[in-house]
Amino acid sequence: MKIALCSSLVPFINGGARNIVEWLKSLLEEHGHQVEIVYLPEVDSPELLFQQMMAFRWVDLEMADRIICFRPEAHLIPHRHKILWFIHHIRAFYDLWDSPYRGFPDDLKHRGIRDALRRVDGAGLREAKAIFTNSRVVSDRLKHFNQIDSEILYPPVFQSERFRCAGFNDEIVCICRVEHHKRQHLLVEALQHTQTPVRLRLSGASAGADYPRDLSQRISELGLTDRVSLDNRWISEEEKVAQLAHCLAAAYLPLDEDSYGYPSVEASHASKPILTTSDSGGVLELVQDGMNGYITEPSPEALADAMDRLYLDRTKTEAMGISARDRLAELNISWSHVLQRLLA
């Protein structure tokens, strides 16, 4: 079958949404399909949104037997056999409307854009033959905002057999983009309240220079430079595997994220427990408190307490690591399941 995988991107910014498309491509090719990836640029600026949505509407992929669409507004591409693996809305106009992350005023103009966008999205979504999402959170939002039913299809990581456990050192790792909404600052703030010599390793690239600079400054102010390492770049897959193999646990506490997040799934494959917070959204679909990690209040003090427990009770920490691995099978997180559903 000729399959086009369609998504949007901002050039030169890497992220999880791009990986899933490329991984799916290699798996579909292994199964004998012809695959073309169609990445189109999109800037989520309110003024420029509708003109770009029109561009997606004008994309002609008739020669494909089916298309599978990922990031917005790729779901607007017309096709007789359109499948959606819907990852998120343009969130500022949906669930983030009533949040500090909206980024523009709640006025007549933006409300008009919001309502029109929701109508167009609804129409584009209804054209699809099948709609899958990457999480409970996103399925709930589709139901709530667009009155559309969908099926959860958890995205697996690529070549998960690479991940392994080689012991437990004193370090909690956090491997994801270094951005304010990923809240590395909360982890840094927490470290000053710990009673144990537990350490923190933060790795990841940033879109801007401000957040990593502030983070680095805060680490110095708190006198934590010998207990925190901040590696502000996109580390290699090999480095990631090695860090996860040896760490004590993995922290992942984005603010109300859509999906469970690859960092937590990768940690699970390495049999490491996950440290997260009660407001982290999709991560809570994977993590169960005291089972395969700890879920704390999003405060430095509560996080510090969990960090100490991870450090002190090694038996429990290791047991939670094993459970983290088992949890993946429980949720049917595998590529064979994904292929079966997308090609149905």
Place this chain on the structure above:
Amino acid sequence: MKVLIVNSMAPFVWGGAEELAAHLQKNLVIAGHEAEILRIPFQWEPAERIPSQMLMVRAFELWNVDHVIALKFPAYLIRHPKKTLWLLHQYRQAYDLYDAGQTNLPPGQEGLELKYLIRQADQESFAESRNIFTNSEVTRQRLLKYNGFDAAVLLPPVNDPELFPGGDNGDYIFAGGRVNGMKRQHLLLEGLAKADARVKLLIAGPPDSPDDAARLQAAVERLGLADRVRLDLRFLPRQVYAEYVNRSAAVAYLPYDEDSLGYVAMEAATAAKALITTADSGGILGLVKHGETGWVAQPNAKDLAVVMGAVFENSARTKSYGQNARALWESMKIKWPETVETLLR
């Protein structure tokens, strides 16, 4: 600098333009830039849907990009304040092919309007570009004639020159590249049938259609050349192709009226191999100088037979032709670092 290469894509088809974009990206990175390729789908049938796809390209927003290098229609319509065009070709069916009556645009007023629309959009896009380069003299002339833009020719370098160091001359003439009627491999077979019995020929490359392959196989049979010809008709791994070039005595390439120098000739010259072409091969004659870098034959079997025999008559002469071919190619200074620098000027 963040450089975005913008190219059109015919979904599920990979060809020379895709290879060029990939190597441009690689060489931008070598030159210390960040580089990505944006491939915009374009479907030219039915022609009625061309305008909406032009609007599609025009409606995209690029953010986080310092410089755009655009290659093909309609991808080069994309808006960016720093846009350089390396024009591989325009939509020829609105230009020279339209005039020649070989267009997919509908007849009558509708086709005229489409042609006008395409030309106007091109005009606007060329005017807003920082620099325009073409990949051949033919494309340059066409752009000048139809659009009035005087571009500079920037010939694409060999993508992987390190694969073509050359080597001892073997006992065969190599004919590489795509296999089809226009590339005239059949003419080489007819020449071989009349040539000195010492001459051997290796024809290798992807046939455009199963018929193209069958025609050559039948000719080998008919002319009784089975012990002097080897056919390897498939898409060759790059290493295999390079090996065939490096071990040959000479390289023959005789397409009909080609636009450019031709990768086959450029790669052979990189490997210091003597070249064989025909008087009507167009751009290839830029590299093949008769009695200097190789032989220019008339496009007939008799003449080609003489030339193919000459390759093995005097091996010292053949070698020196090869050295001259390399020297001529080197003197053109068509290298990736300079090309990248020019494109970002």
